[in-house]
Amino acid sequence: MKVVYTPAHLLHDPHTEIEKGTVHSPFEHIGRGEIIREVLSADSRFDFQLPTQWGIEPINAVHDSGLERFLTTAWQEYQDAIGPCREVTPEVFYSQALRNKMSLGTEPASISGRLGWWCFETTTPLTEGTYEAARGAVDTAMTAMQLVLDGEKSAYGLCRPPGHHATTSLYGGYCFFNNAAIVAHHVASTRGVKVVVLDVDYHHGNGTQEIFYDRDDVMYVSLHGDPARAYPYTIGYADEVGAGKGRGSNINIPFAARTGDDVYVNALADVLNKIHAFGAEMIVVSLGLDTFITDPICDLSVTTDGFRRCGELVKQLGLPAVVLQEGGYDVDKLGINVQSWLVGLGA
Ligand SMILES: [Zn+2]
Numbered sequence: 001m002k003v004v005y006t007p008a009h010l011l012h013d014p015h016t017e018i019e020k021g022t023v024h025s026p027f028e029h030i031g032r033g034e035i036i037r038e039v040l041s042a043d044s045r046f047d048f049q050l051p052t053q054w055g056i057e058p059i060n061a062v063h064d065s066g067l068e069r070f071l072t073t074a075w076q077e078y079q080d081a082i083g084p085c086r087e088v089t090p091e092v093f094y095s096q097a098l099r100n101k102m103s104l105g106t107e108p109a110s111i112s113g114r115l116g117w118w119c120f121e122t123t124t125p126l127t128e129g130t131y132e133a134a135r136g137a138v139d140t141a142m143t144a145m146q147l148v149l150d151g152e153k154s155a156y157g158l159c160r161p162p163g164h165h166a167t168t169s170l171y172g173g174y175c176f177f178n179n180a181a182i183v184a185h186h187v188a189s190t191r192g193v194k195v196v197v198l199d200v201d202y203h204h205g206n207g208t209q210e211i212f213y214d215r216d217d218v219m220y221v222s223l224h225g226d227p228a229r230a231y232p233y234t235i236g237y238a239d240e241v242g243a244g245k246g247r248g249s250n251i252n253i254p255f256a257a258r259t260g261d262d263v264y265v266n267a268l269a270d271v272l273n274k275i276h277a278f279g280a281e282m283i284v285v286s287l288g289l290d291t292f293i294t295d296p297i298c299d300l301s302v303t304t305d306g307f308r309r310c311g312e313l314v315k316q317l318g319l320p321a322v323v324l325q326e327g328g329y330d331v332d333k334l335g336i337n338v339q340s341w342l343v344g345l346g347a
Helices: 007-011 030-041 065-081 111-118 130-149 179-191 206-212 261-278 304-317 331-345
Strands: 002-004 017-019 022-024 047-049 154-157 195-199 218-225 250-255 282-287 321-325
Touching: 002 130, 007 030, 007 130, 030 047, 030 331, 065 111, 065 130, 130 154, 130 179, 130 321, 154 331, 179 195, 179 206, 179 218, 179 282, 179 321, 195 206, 195 261, 206 218, 206 250, 218 261, 250 261, 261 304, 282 304, 304 321, 304 331, 321 331
Parallel strands: 002 047, 002 154, 154 321, 195 218, 195 282, 218 250, 282 321
Antiparallel strands: 017 022
16 A cells, blocks of 8 residues: 655644643654554555645635635744744634624734634644644645545555644644545545545544535545544534535544444444445545544544454445544554554555
8 A cells, every 4th residue: 555654744843732721742743653654664565655745725725725824924923923932822712702793803913813813722732844744744645645546546644733623714633734625625626526534533523524514525424432522522413414415414423432343343334334325436534543442532442453344344335545644642552553444444
C-alpha cells in the first residue's frame, strides 16, 4: 500500500494544551506521526512517498477563505501585537449569543478577537510552523486521493495535524483544515460521483458533519463515543440525520463506554450496508485509533485485532479507499494499530 508522509508535520510542535482545567503536555504531538512512520516504514507491505503540492484552492473549496487567510499570519501577528509567546490560544470565543438582538457581527480587528472568531476551543494552540504543517496534511490527503483516482485500490495519508473537527469556518480539536472533507468534496465535485466519509475516530467528526450536512453527494457516517459524555459534546447524536436534500445522508452511531470488538465490528458491518445502498464510488476513511482499549483520553475497548477486523470489513465494500489519519493517543501502540487496520484493508 502506498503511504503519503511529509516531515512538514514536525513544524506543528505544541508543548502544551489547555484541557480539563490544566495546562499539560499535549496528547496530539509530533511523536504520533513519527511512531506511525517508523512502524509502517519497517514493513515491506508499505511504500512511502512525499506529497505533491495542491495549493490553497482545495482548502478554500470547503472552508471559509478567511480561515486559511487567518492561519497564514495569526501566530506572527500575535508575536508582533502582544509579545513573544511560543503557543497561541484564544482567551475569548465568539458566540452568536453575545450579540443577541444585534447583527451577527464581523471578524474583529485585533488578533485576540480574531483568535476567538476562528477557533472554538482551547486544546489547539498555534505554533510557529502550524500553518505549514496543516498545509502539508492537506497535500498529503490530496496526494493519497490522487493515487486512488489513478488506480490504486487504496492509499494511506499520514495526515498530521488531523482534520475532522475543523468546520467550514472554525479550527479546534487539534484540527485546522478538514483533510477528509477536502478530499471528499474534491472527488464529488470534480468527478460528479457520490463519496462516503466513514469516520471511525473515537470522537465525532463535527466538522465533517457540518460541512456535508445538507448535501446528498457526500454521505457522512461516524462511529464514536456518545457525545452525552464525550468530546465534542454538542454534536454527534443519533437523531442528526442531515438536512434538506442531505436528509438521510448523515449517520451517527454513538457507543457506550467500554464497547469492545464484537459490538463495534457488528455496528460497522450494519452501517456498511447503508453505505453500499447510498451508491458511493469512493470511500474516505477518517482513521482514528483512539477507540483503542488503553487510549489515555477515550473509553472504548477496541483491540489491535479489532482494528484488523474493521479494515477487512471495509475492504469487503470493494470501493476505492482513501484512508487518512485522525486521532489515536496511546502513542506506544499507535503504529501497530494503524498497521493492523491497513493490513485488514489489504495492504
Ligand atoms: Zn479522536
